[in-house]
Amino acid sequence: MVDYHCHLLPGLDDGATDLAEALAMARALADFGFSEVCCTPHCVKGQHETSPVEVREAVQHLQRILDGAGVPLVLQPGMEYYLDGCFESFAANLLPLGESRLVLCEAPPQVRPEVVAAMLELIVVQGYIPLLAHPERSESVYRLLTIEAETPGETTSRPEPARTADPDKPRSLLGRLLAPRSWQTAGHGLAALPAKRETELPECCLYQANLGSFTGFYGAAPQRRAYELLQRGAYHCFASDLHDSRSNAAVLEPAREKLTYNPALQRLAAFAAPRGAGGSPQMAFW
Numbered sequence: 001m002v003d004y005h006c007h008l009l010p011g012l013d014d015g016a017t018d019l020a021e022a023l024a025m026a027r028a029l030a031d032f033g034f035s036e037v038c039c040t041p042h043c044v045k046g047q048h049e050t051s052p053v054e055v056r057e058a059v060q061h062l063q064r065i066l067d068g069a070g071v072p073l074v075l076q077p078g079m080e081y082y083l084d085g086c087f088e089s090f091a092a093n094l095l096p097l098g099e100s101r102l103v104l105c106e107a108p109p110q111v112r113p114e115v116v117a118a119m120l121e122l123i124v125v126q127g128y129i130p131l132l133a134h135p136e137r138s139e140s141v142y143r144l145l146t147i148e149a150e151t152p153g154e155t156t157s158r159p160e161p162a163r164t165a166d167p168d169k170p171r172s173l174l175g176r177l178l179a180p181r182s183w184q185t186a187g188h189g190l191a192a193l194p195a196k197r198e199t200e201l202p203e204c205c206l207y208q209a210n211l212g213s214f215t216g217f218y219g220a221a222p223q224r225r226a227y228e229l230l231q232r233g234a235y236h237c238f239a240s241d242l243h244d245s246r247s248n249a250a251v252l253e254p255a256r257e258k259l260t261y262n263p264a265l266q267r268l269a270a271f272a273a274p275r276g277a278g279g280s281p282q283m284a285f286w
Contacts, residue, residue, distance in 0.1 A: 001269050003029055003037040004097065004208050005080065005104055005133055005239030009058045012041040013048045014243055021245045022062060026071045028248035029240060032256060033269075038097045038239075040078040040104050045086030052095035055079060080133060081105040083119040091122045102206065103128040106138075113140040120202050130202060134210040134241065135234070136225035137218055144201055145234055206236040212247075214265065215254035230264050238268045 006029070007015025008022055016022040029037055039059050042048040050058075059077045066073055076098035081087055083105050096103050103123050107116045123130045135141040212218055213226035229235060240251060259265050 001034050001036075002237070003034045003240050004102075004131065004237050005040050005210075005241045006037050007039075007041060007080075007241070007243045008037060008075070009039045009041055009055070009062060012050050012055070012058060015041060016244065019062075019065060023065070023069060023071065024245040025242050025248060026062075026066055026073055028245070028252055029242070030071055030073050032240075032252045034073065034240070036074045036076060038076045038078040038104070040080040040097070042082065043079040043090055044082040045084070045089060050079075052077070052079070052093060055095060078104055081123075082108055083116045084108050084111045085115060085119075087119045088122065091119075091126060094123065094126055094128060096128055097131070101127065101129050102131045104131045104133055104208070106133045107135070107141045109138060109140075113144060116140065117144075117201055120205055124202050124204060130205045131208050131236075132201075132205055133208050133239070134213060134222075135207050136209065136213045136222045136229055141201075142225045142229070145207075145229060146232070207234050209235045209238040209268065210241045211238055211255035211258075212241065212251040214258050214262075215251065217247075217251055217254075235268055237271055238265065 006025075007013060008025055008029075010016040010018050010022045016025055026037070039055070039062070041050055041055060043050070056077045059075045063075045066075070077095060078097040079095045081090060081094070081103065087105075094103050105120070105123065107113075120130045120132070132141065135145055207229070209226055209230065210218070210222075213222045214230075216223045240255075242248070242251060259269060
């Protein structure tokens with residue numbers, strides 16, 4: 001499995017404080033079943049402004065440490081971009097996840113939905129695909145993803161997944177992510193949003209759930225939204241979003257049981273399986 005969102009790199013943001021904590025987190029992630037982790041420190045103007053070069057160097061350094069300690073994880077560089085008005089200053093030099101076109105981002109709770117939508121479009125025009133983190137934790141994004149249920153005449157149905165000639169044949173990871181929810185089918189975006197709305201999310205936007213949301217780690221409201229969005233088929237992948245070693249037991253252990261017994265979560269885990277060339281453990285996005 002791939003962990004698409006984790007604050008594993010020590011000393012870059014509010015994640016791991018030092019190498020010892022990063023090692024403890026990495027061991028817990030490997031024990032949970034992750035084989036690949038996207039290291040995604042926050043990118044916030046005036047708070048966390050680590051450059052893509054610094055992130056790549058930190059990933060390489062931590063990878064050497066993990067290899068030496070026998071921790072079976074492959075690390076990938078990335079960032080978690082804060083979609084406020086200051087995001088524009090980073091838009092020309094974005095760091096996607098690994099070798100993919102996915103750019104991880106989050107919607108700040110205090111920022112208006114139309115600003116978030118505009119910043120997401122900035123990612124798209126740079127040739128990337130936004131991967132919006134934990135929409136269940138954002139009231140505004142959750143409402144945008146479910147607004148068709150409040151609009152008469154709108155439907156929450158989604159196109160059926162396209163079938164391949166051989167359903168067991170591995171496809172590229174992004175291909176498997178997009179196939180069940182192609183935004184080119186029937187004229188609908190991923191959330192079947194009404195057209196020509198000022199706060200409409202980009203149709204190519206993908207959505208990442210936090211494992212802790214399903215266990216109540218962030219409270220009752222995010223948990224309720226997470227299960228509703230999971231039922232609607234809004235998510236494409238999940239992530240640990242670990243920030244410290246104290247969260248290992250609080251997030252990963254309860255999530256292990258959820259993953260064991262919830263088929264919908266298991267499908268997200270299947271979408272996140274790494275498929276590198278020749279079976280090598282690397283991300284295989286287009």
